[in-house]
Amino acid sequence: MKKITSLLVLFLIIGCSSSLTPVDDGLEKQIFHYGNGSEPQGLDPHIVTGVPEHHILISLCEGLTISNPNGGENLPGAAESWTVSDDGKTYIFQLRKNGKWSNGDNVTADDFVWSWKRILTASLGSQYPDSLYYLVGAEDYHTGVTNDFDLVGVKALDAHTLEVKLKSPTPFFIGLLSHYSTWPVHKETVLKFGSIDDRNGKWTRPGNFVCNGPFNLQSWELNNKIVVEKNPLYWDAQVVRLNQIHYYPVSNVMTEDRMFRAGQLHNTYTVPSQKCPVYIKEDNPNLRIDPYMGTYFYRLNTNDPSLKDVRVRKALAYAIDRELLVEKVTKCGQMPAYSFTPPGSNGYQPSTSIPFDPQLAKNLLNEAGYNSQNSLPKLEILFNTSEDHRKIALAIQQMWQQNLGIEVELVNQDWKVYLSREMVGDFQVSRAGWIGDYEDPNTFLDLMRPNRGNNKTGWENMEYDSIIQQANSTNNQEERYKLLNKAEGILIDNMPVIPLYTYVRNYQLSSDVKNWNPNILDHHHPKFIYLERD
Amino acid sequence: MLNIFIKRLFLAIPVLLAVASITFFLIKLAPGGPFDADKAVSPQVLKNLNEAYNLDASEWEQYVDYMSGVLRGDFGPSFRFPGRSVSEMIATGLPVTFELAFYAILIALLIGISSGVLAALKRNTYLDFIPMAIAMIGICVPTFLMGPLLVLIFGINLEMLPVSGWGQLPGDKILPSITLGFAYAAYIARLSRGGMLEVLNQDFIRTARSKGLKERNIVIKHAMQGGLIPVVSFLGPAIAGLLAGSFVVETIFQIPGLGRFYVEAAFNRDYTMILGTTIFFSAMIVFFNLLSDLAAMWLNPRSRDVS
Amino acid sequence: MSKNSTLWSDALYRLSRNKAAMFGAFILLILIVCAVLAPWIAPYSYSFQNLELGASPPSTDHILGTDVLGRDLLSRILYGARISLLVGFVATGVALIIGVSWGIVAGYSGGRVDSIMMRIVDILYGLPFIIFIILLMVIFGRNLWLLFGAIGAVEWLTMARIVRGQVITLKNQEFVMAAKAMGVSNFSMFRKHLFPNILGPIAVYATLTIPQVMLLEGFLSFLGLGIQPPMSSWGTLIKDGVESMEEYSWLLIYPGITFTITLFALNFFGDGLRDALDPKTTDS
Secondary structure (H helix, E strand, O other), X not given: OHHHHHHHHHHHHHHHOOOOOHHHHHHHHOEEEEEOOOOOXXXXXXXXXXXXXXXXXXXXXXXXXXXXXXXXXXXEOXXXXXXXXXXXXXXXXXXXXXXXXXXXXXXXXXXXHHHHXXXXXXXXXXXXXXXXXXXXXXXXXXXXXXXXHHHOOEEEEEOOEEEEEEOOOOOOHHHHOOOHHHOOOXXXXXXXXXXXXXXXXXXXXXXXOOOOOOEEEEEEEOOOEEEEEEOOXXXXXXXXXXXXXXXXXXXXXXXXXXXHHOOOOOEOOOOOOOOHHHHHHOOOOOEEEEEEEEEEEEEXXXXXXXXXOHHHHHHXXXXXXXXXXXXXXXXXXXXXXXXXXXXXXXXXOOOOOOOOOHHHHHHHHHHOOOOOOOOOOXXXXXXXXXXXXXXXXXXXXXXHHHXXXXXXXXXXXOHHHHXXXXXXXXXXXXXXXEEOOOOOOHHHHHHHOOOOOOOOOOOOXXXXXXXXXXXXXXXXXXXXXXXXXXXXXXXXXXXXXXXXXXXEEEEEEOOOEEOOOOOOOOOOOOOOOEEOOO | OHHHHHHHHHHHHHHHHHHHHHHHHHHHHOOOOOOOOOOOOOXXXXXXXXXXXXXXXXXXXXXXXXXXXXXXXXXXXXXXXXXXXXXXXXXXXXXXHHHHHHHHHHHHHHHHHHHHHHHHHOOOOHHHHHHHHHHHHHHHOOHHHHHHHHXXXXXXXXXXXXXXXXXXXXXXXXXXXXXXXXXXHHHHHHHHHHHHHHHHOOHHHHHHHHOOOOHHHHHHHXXXXXXXXXXXXXXXXXXXXXXXXXXXXXXXXOOOOHHHHHHHHHHHOOHHHHHHHHHHHHHHHHHHXXXXXXXXXXXXXXXXXXX | OHHHHHHHXXXXXXXXXXXXXXXXXXXXXXXXXXXXXXXXXXXXXXOOOOOOOOOEOOOOOOOOOEOOOOOEHHHHHHHHHHHHHHHHHHHHHHHHHHHHHHHHHHHHHOHHHHHHHHHHHHHHHOOOHHHHHHHHHHHHOOOHHHHHHHHHHHHHHHHHHHHHHHHHHHHOOHHHHHHHHOOOOHHHHHHHHHHHHHHHXXXXXXXXXXXXXXXXXXXXXXXXXXXXXXXOOHHHHHHHHHHOOOOOOHHHHHHHHHHHHHHHHHHHHHHHHHHHHOHHHOOO
């Protein structure tokens, strides 16, 4: 009994001594406590593939251009200016003379050449080499058709001049450069700890890590915290106001929500789905719902006997009440999607539409030969295990059953199994999502071209393909968008995918955080952010 | 007793080897490769990745390769985190889980034994019923319910304690340790009550009492040694339970321990990490079972024959 | 024969005097009846969603309220009872069958066979079964039968030890040796003499294992590895409830109370059984 009492007293003492929360403390010291969703796979920009990795890398390294916090065209990054040839195929980048690596070395054009060689080196096993496939000869080099990197369209004309030659005018090329796969790495450091294609090199450890961004890697505690601190050698250091950023890999969304409310985080990676409608209702000032360049859709396997007929596919699409879906199921500010490419990406407005018309849907199904005597065989919806995906699938199952009289089965598999089944086409209907890599409709429409690894629907339309190719060979934005819109129309008319809703970024953000602007690619550059309390 | 110790230790080695082998082949049966990603991986890249991780060798070759590594203490590189070795990751997570388990057991023993002994001494009074009722709650309420409840009350509403972390904010070790330890406190309370009751009914206690010895001495010096044997035997299996409990507690409280590493490795198909942690956990369980059996034997030589 | 019947009638008498145990038994009976009759007494189907309604507190339409998809909570709890109790009983059953057979064979055979069989139990005792279950669930999917088998495979060990211990004790008692001397066959031995006497500890242990199993299933649900939706066990309901505990507290309270009361009942009943069958620990 005595022991229990003393424990309780200890408890109370510790509890009652109030200490500053990390958010309060961070205000004074300009330390940003960042909720980052999951432990990053690594910090090598040529190897990683995820969003949490991006959040950290954006503070450590800088590409030729960086995202503009106010939207619109990218700002100069490591390159202070650039020119484009008239045919749109040659870019000349002028690198900053005062650009430095965190160890004091100058950032030169050779660094970029070597870095791009690295990511295009097949044995490295990067999953994003196609970011650079727009360069002349890049794909050939990566796939081993040639072994000579000199044939690839990137050259250092001098220490601070970089020449890039593209296969065709690529209007979104500048935007593409804010993707980490195109960022530079420090050659001497990488080679010190391994070869150019060594995935397991320890150059990314704290103490070894060298890069050219506004912050340096100070510490990395696995599954616990990553700390970066201000880099005084960064060319624009006087603009940077934060002193440190602490990244917390909190994978449990409920825990993250509690941490934010307890003042342990300045922002969260996401909002638990049952909390969102509550926060919306009570007008929670910390809740953010930012438009995001992403589409949630269902892939249809066009090789499946039930889904071969385009009328069946359209029927399925028309029987879904998207308004109901976003209002009652996802409930966090998502927008119903009536096109594959999210509207508003860099000014692109698709003019396609998908009606919610159960009667029309039923008619189409009948036309295709299915009715109450001869009903469509049971359909299977495949999705990766997640509460949110399940809710949506359940709702759609009900809609298809009620509006079309079709029997639907739900199958959820864990992430890896789901991916491998999609890859080999072992599915009928499969849940999918796609986030744009850069702010241009091409990042979506390109997906559905024939022979694209990410197509996975078996849909191959040559007219669609040639229109997109045409669109990408012109620099005239208006003409381009007209063509892309036409392609979009073909896509929706054939419905190999059923767009459901446009993503939004939901998260909580402390009011202490300044200069954090909504960005359609969710890029928030830490060099501009600071903490201040009104 | 040393004989038994050495014999059991020898037995442990083939056990661990069996565990490693079974787990290895189980994982190989799993559909879905470690390099499947949302963005389709080109066959060229996949081939390179498989080469880098020796996945293109035959199953048997991979097995031999892996086992010889294990015998040297090398559990291979993590599949999910390039550049990290499994041994390194275990070394990071293990001390944390150890500390958590240690505090949990400490709390469980302190609260459990004191309330159990008290209940036994004050049998059939309120001091018996109330602790045992609380103990029942501890046994019946799952950890994943207890944790968030405690966090809600003490972390968010009363704002007394941090809601997450381990060693980052003052007092952040309290809630997780209590959450994990509470269920075990409950079991230990019941076990010690039962054990004490059995011992207290025995003749030699009656003799001691009639000799006029102080109750306190009787309890501590004579009764507890025998009465707590069930508790000591329980500790071995309790370790296995603690490890399982750590999965839940570490996830709820964002603790960078081995339990959380394991769960995430399982979901991410980080083969080598799964294998490494499984072998490690097995070794720990075997070791602690051994210790607790030995301790029980030491306390009561009569139990040696009854396994 | 008479020796057995006095043992049982004594035990039953003691049990009936144990208020907690009787209360437990009563609750269990109600639960089992509810679970069996669920399809007939549940007001709604457990999967019918009312998206327009969403989560709502208890009302006249929905006595215990609805969850975020508008599914009736009372119905889900009733159907959940079926699943949870099914998992509890079947997995325990699996453990029982394996454990009891193992224990009887080992105890009765004695000698080397016993030695080897118990060595195996010792070895398996040291394995992190939880880890294997998780692995199996992750690899092979959340199959109900796999769940039964996996959980059963974790719990049988202690059962085997207990049964073996009992058999050994009984084996050496006079009445058994006498029967053997008289030439009673092994089979009759089992049936008439050994079995009735080990039934007691088996019943006790089984009753106390069921709550363990239910907690284990809840644990797996928390990690996302439990029963597949749309079926949900109480474990799943509680896990969902925990996540909404601030906004929609009824989603946690009602399943939580039901689950806890069931576990209480099982534990009280099991304790009562144990006390009834073992005169040493009851009040003298």
